Amino acid sequence: MPANDTRPLLSIAGLSASYGTPRGPASALAQIDLELGKGENLGLIGESGCGKSTLLKTVMGVMPGNARIDAGHIAFQGRDLVSASPEQRRAVRWAGISMVTQSALNALNPVLRVGDQIAEAILAHRQVSRAEAWRRTQELLAMVGVAPERARDYPHQFSGGMRQRAIIAMALALEPPLVLADEPTTALDVVVQDQIFRSLRELQQRLGFSLLLVTHDLALVIENCERVAVMYAGQIVETGPTRDVIRRxxxxxxxxxxxxxxxxxxxxxxxxxxxxxxxxxxxxxxxxxxxxxxxxxxxxxxxxxxxxxxxxxxxxxxxxxxxxxxxxxxxxxxxxxxxxxxxxx
Ligand SMILES: Nc1ncnc2c1ncn2[C@@H]1O[C@H](COP(=O)(O)OP(=O)(O)OP(=O)(O)O)[C@@H](O)[C@H]1O
Ligand SMILES: [Mg+2]
Known part of the structure; x- marks a missing residue:
């Protein structure tokens, strides 16, 4: 995207999506309008089941088989993702938009070394040698605060906090402009949570990505996001600067x-x-x-x-x-x- 481009990085308009269920389609997202600027952090809050993960999966293009988009657009860097071909979608995934999921345990393959998983992600998208991908992997792990030599460990040898850091390293491996984070630290204690968010903010200063952060924790939104969107039953009910929305x-x-x-x-x-x-x-x-x-x-x-x-x-x-x-x-x-x-x- 050219430096003088004033379009928002992500612009969602009139997005509706549903899940097929035995009782009929469940309207999980209804007329979602949301914008996210370059380098901006947006918090997404709302009670369990309101559609936060569904919205992230829809933007990422990883919806389950029974889900469908019924209406609307998701423009990323000015290009619509809803009408994009599967190939175009794949090209955007990880390199353009990456995602840190709600459960880090499921996101890592238990039978592969952590470093190999990150290196594979790099090799799949970039024309680099295996040695270069490995060097980059170690650099990424160091960036998120994991000792590079731990790259040879398997996921079960990592603590929960280290696994979550590894997932963040993977999400940042291709330096995407947009990172979607779904409850990235919910399973961790507050000290580790705090460390992870501190490194995320540092990385953001260096890499300049935008963050769409889903969390139940309003304090995390207040600390990390200039803007917030409140969801209820598949709809955005309120958006605005975090301080204003919380205060009034x-x-x-x-x-x-x-x-x-x-x-x-x-x-x-x-x-x-x-x-x-x-x-x-x-x-x-x-x-x-x-x-x-x-x-x-x-x-x-x-x-x-x-x-x-x-x-x-x-x-x-x-x-x-x-x-x-x-x-x-x-x-x-x-x-x-x-x-x-x-x-x-
Ligand atoms: N695969 C699916 N099939 C059918 N319904 C689903 C499916 N996944 C989610 N839903 C429904 O869609 C709605 C939104 O779910 P979603 O997981 O997006 O909520 P959430 O806001 O992320 O909740 P939480 O805070 O608990 O993670 C819920 O009513 C949920 O039951
Ligand atoms: Mg969720």
Missing amino acids: PAHPYTLGLKNALPRLGSRDEPIAIPGGPPDLVDPPPGCRFAARCPFALPLCRSEPPQLATVAPGRRARCHRAAEIDALAPLAALPQTWDALREGPG
Whole structure:
């Protein structure tokens, strides 16, 4: 991409995808709009099952056999990936977009030496000798904080943190402009998690890649991502600069997420959002969050809200986004959510 190219690195527009299930297609992604600039970090948060991994797999082009893209575009460096041929897709995978998966254990082949796996990835995409690929592999391992001589070890000889570092080394092997990371450190203790993110940030300064980070951990997003996207039931419900979104959410679901966190220095108990996500095989006709939203109006149950600009750089999918400042203090009260627990009345 030329240096003066002002297009976003990744631009997802109107993306909808579904999984075939015995009960019919499950709408796992619905009208996803998302942009990621060069060198930018975007956090993707939302409760389990909201579609975070599905979105990453769709961008990476590694969806399972029962998944299909129903609509929309994924433009990477200005080229659409949805309409790309399998060969074009393969060329982008790892060299253009790489992925660090949720489970590092499954991502490494147990019967191959760690170094050989990384070297193979390099040899598959680059015209280099085996010796050069091996030298590069050792360099990559050193970069992520694994002693280069450990390249000859098998995955089971690595600790969990080392395996995760090896996966990151593999993801960076071809210096892709975009790295997708799906809960890259969830299985690790906070100290190791911290070290890994510190090396990721250092590497980012050197290599300049953009990061799309999926995590349950809001603190990780606050520390590492300038922007955040909040997902609910297959949709983006809110996006914006991380600080603004956390400080002043523009969507009731984000308000609920914030309440559900233990608050530092506060004796207030976290408040969980009552209920569960909707059935994706038969999603509600209006807002997907309406059944769990203490502020839902009849309109919310019949008309799906669009992801609309609510302030510069900020978008929210809520009919009541304009009233959010008045609703936010109510969302901080447990009784607001208790009323939902007792059923809509
Ligand atoms: N292969 C599949 N076949 C059918 N449904 C699937 C498949 N994979 C995921 N789903 C469904 O798609 C929805 C989104 O799943 P996904 O794994 O993307 O969620 P997630 O946000 O990554 O959750 P988590 O935080 O638990 O990893 C869920 O309802 C899930 O049950
Ligand atoms: Mg997931």
